Amino acid sequence: MAKKLIKVVGAALVSGDKILTTKRNSDRILGDLWEFPGGKIEPNETPQAALKRELEEEFDDEIIVGDHIATASYEYDFGIVELSVYFAKLVTKNFELIAHSEVKWRTVDEFDEITWAPADVPIVEAMKQIKIEDVKFDDK
Numbered sequence: 001m002a003k004k005l006i007k008v009v010g011a012a013l014v015s016g017d018k019i020l021t022t023k024r025n026s027d028r029i030l031g032d033l034w035e036f037p038g039g040k041i042e043p044n045e046t047p048q049a050a051l052k053r054e055l056e057e058e059f060d061d062e063i064i065v066g067d068h069i070a071t072a073s074y075e076y077d078f079g080i081v082e083l084s085v086y087f088a089k090l091v092t093k094n095f096e097l098i099a100h101s102e103v104k105w106r107t108v109d110e111f112d113e114i115t116w117a118p119a120d121v122p123i124v125e126a127m128k129q130i131k132i133e134d135v136k137f138d139d140k
Ligand SMILES: Nc1nc2c([nH]c(=O)n2[C@H]2C[C@H](O)[C@@H](COP(=O)(O)OP(=O)(O)OP(=O)(O)O)O2)c(=O)[nH]1
Pocket: 006, 008, 009, 010, 028, 029, 030, 034, 035, 036, 037, 038, 039, 040, 041, 081, 083, 117, 118, 119, 120
């Protein structure tokens, strides 16, 4: 049987020249791997709306969503994850850790210090070409 397609959205939260990297709780699927915070896109939801909802659920934080960075698919044993990552920035900074055990701001040069979820690897590679401090948002 064909594996199910799971559409997922992740936020590359920007602060200066750094991006927030987040470690999944041990008891979750892909536990202890690092990722971009986010989650599954619900039917009839835009990726941007899903990202805002997920960040509110996971950190109790409000965000502004910016440009799409990249999309990559990876076939796990439980299904095919199609991960789209967008730049975003925090409006609030509550950082309630509900789904994550650790968060850390890193420059793209520091992305190799951690073990990423497999779907994230090509996206992380693409981000190494971007100058994070030049990322712009529409609101300013
Ligand atoms: N959020 C997120 N999930 C990722 C990334 N990379 C990656 O392979 N995944 C996988 C892990 C999960 O199988 C799936 C996303 O599910 P999730 O568990 O984060 O999302 P959710 O909150 O909507 O799910 P649920 O636990 O409520 O069912 O995508 C990533 O960078 N961010």
